[in-house]
Structure formats: C-alpha cells, structure tokens
Amino acid sequence: MSETSFPKSSIKVLLLENIHPVATAAFAAEGFQVETVKGALSEAELAVKIRDVHLLGIRSKTQITPKVIDEARRLLAVGAFCIGTNQIDLSYTNRAGVVAFNAPFSNTRSVAELIIAEIVMLSRQLGDRLREVHLGQWRKVAVGSHEVRGHTLGIVGYGHIGSQVGVLAESFGMRVVFYDVSAKLPMGNNQALPTLEDVLKVSDFVTLHVPELPSTKNMIGPAELAVMKKGACLLNASRGTVVQIEALAAAIASGHVGGAAVDVYPSEPETNSDGFESALRNLPNVILTPHIGGSTEEAQEAIGKEVSTVLLKYVNQGWTTGAVNFPQVELPQGKGTHRILNIHRNVPGVLRDINKIVSDRNANIRSQVLSTDTDIGYLIMDLDQDVSGDVKTAIGELPTSIKTRILF
Secondary structure, eight states: OOOOSSOGGGOEEEEOSOOOHHHHHHHHHTTOEEEEOSSOOOHHHHHHHTTTOSEEEEOSSOOBOHHHHHHOTTOOEEEESSSOOTTBOHHHHHHTTOEEEOOSSTTHHHHHHHHHHHHHHHHHTHHHHHHHHHTTOOOOOOTTOOOSTTOEEEEEOOSHHHHHHHHHHHHTTOEEEEEOSSOOOOOTTOEEOSSHHHHHHHOSEEEEOOOOOTTTTTOBSHHHHHHSOTTOEEEEOSOTTSBOHHHHHHHHHHTSSOEEEEOOOSSOOSSTTSOOOOTTTTOTTEEEOSSOTTOSHHHHHHHHHHHHHHHHHHHHHOOOTTBSSSOOOOOOOOTTEEEEEEEEEOOTTHHHHHHHHHHHTTOOEEEEEEEEOSSEEEEEEEEEGGGHHHHHHHHHTSTTEEEEEEEO
C-alpha cells in the first residue's frame, strides 16, 4: 500500500543535525515536504518548530522532552538516526501515541573497526609516538610495545557491535571472552564468561558496548578498575555514563591501567565550536575521540536509509516493527480494503467498544491485529471500504483513543 488518506504533499518532515541526504531524498520521493536543519535545536526552538511536523528526524544532540511532545500536535513518529535513544523521553512519547525508531544495525561495522584500530594503537602506544613526532621529538622505542596477537580481549555487552568486534579481533589472533546480562550465541571461538569480574580479571583489553540504563551507569568505577590486570587497557565507545572518568584517570596516572580509548563522555560539547575538558586529557597512552564511533560516510548513509525506511513503513502501512517505544505490529494489507490505525490507552473494554462500532455498522473486518504494552494498545484493522470513514470517526471519538488514522 502506498497511499494514505492524508495528502502526501501535506505531510511535513523535519530533519535535524545533518542527517544524510539519502533520507531527504527518500521522503521527497514520497512527495512529502522536507525541511533540513544543520544543527540541533534547543527545547524552546524545537517546541515552536515542531507544531505542524508529522515526522521528525534527529541524531544524538536534540532532546525530545515532554514540552516538545506537548507542542507536537500532528507528530506521528520520531526517527533517531543513530543507535542511542536516551535523548528521547520514550515513556512520554509512548503515551502520546508518537512512535520512536532508531538505527540499531547500520553503524555496527564502523564502530567495530574503530575499536580494533584503537586496540592496535594502545598496544603500540601510537598515540604518544604520534604526538611526540608532531612536537619534533624522536623516540624510537620498543619497550612496552606489543603485538595484539595472543592477547585477550574482553567484551562487555555482546550485541550487534560487541559480537562484530569479537569476530574481527579473533581474525587478528586474539583470544576473545565476553560478558552479557543475557545469554548470547558466541561467534567463532568467542567465549562467554559468567560475570563482569571474570572478564576484567583475564583481559589485556576491555571494550564496552552496553546501552545507557540505570544498571550500566558508572558500571566501571574504582572497584572494577582495580580488578583489571595491571597494564590492561580500557576502551569505551558505548555511553559516556558507563565509566567514571575521574576514577579511570586516576588508575592510568597510577600505572595500574595501561591506557584507554574513549569516544563518549558524561558531558559533551553541544557544538563543534565549543571547548572540551576532561580529566583524561594529556595522560599517557590515552586516545580521546569526539564521539565519532559511527561517523563514517558509509554508516551515515546506511543509517539514513534504515531509519527513513521504517518511518515510511509506519506512515504508509502502519507497521511499527523496530520501534523502541511501541508494541510491534506488522500486517500485510489485503486488496480492496481500507486500513484503520488506532492508538489507545490500555484499559479494559477498548476492543469490545471498537468491535461494537464495527458490528453496529455491519462492517466486515478482513484482518485485525492488536498488540499492547503497559500503557497503550495499538490496533491495525482492515475492513470494507464503504464504511471505513464512519468507523474511523467513531473509533477516534472513543474516550480511550489517543490517535486514529485511516489509510486508503
């Protein structure tokens, strides 16, 4: 199905933060109105800008707060053109009937390759040698410089990126162990260990690939760093809140931790023109990068395709597969039907009321699927065309309804 009951030329898309042009092209090809903005917008700016927007695309800097959602009178969905979604109030958007999507796969390879490159750099202390040569110093030394082959890499968080890092590390001849809170199928000869402490104790390099959750906040602090092997290195390209930066700096300064590669920080500059401060600056064998783990042209193009595709499937078909804050619903549409999409509060009796509306009008439901979570229910219903408009209006007037659409 490619038609909506709402004229496509009236659907407005706002893309912030330099989202790849492939996304702009995808929405324009559908006939949507597309506006792009190079940077992020403040809460106040976005609250004004979003009032007539149907689809919003952001990256990591734009904050989707309750104030923004309250002003988003026509917003159907938010697309995070990145992996993380902590910049979106997922609970509030859920209750407001606004679907949120992200890009969980597209930058996997880019981040994994960066981690492998940094492991080699830390093992050879290349960051220090680079800086010295640029300063006009010549220190050709082998002491403390090693091959990575034969050393152990510990991966904390064995999801899309963590498992890919394990595959690449193994091809370098490294032994790979990992820890994850849920059971994961090991890739190649990667080996799961029972606890985080087990991984920290045996690893020469520890790389973190976990989401931002209450359980992962400050998960690497003084106690965990003390457990690591003397001289081992820590890498973090996951979330800035996972590592206690001051504790890591102290462990490096003391010589217990042999180095670090950090791409994410508890507090990051808002723009490229802002200054950057960190306790890790100017420490030996420390690689600091400005949150560029997924910042390759290939990854950004793939993210643009991935997120624009799921947003279009939601607008044109009502599919929520891949949503991070919504029940997962996907239903092929039969021929000769209209499709009603209803988001409602998850309270007893809603489906009864909806089915009564349909039966009172002698309508024939061709297919129907309902999925719920704690707060909302999401219904897709395909039914006869001759009564669809009346049914849609009546369902939308139910006190439990949050948002109702019809697709032709």
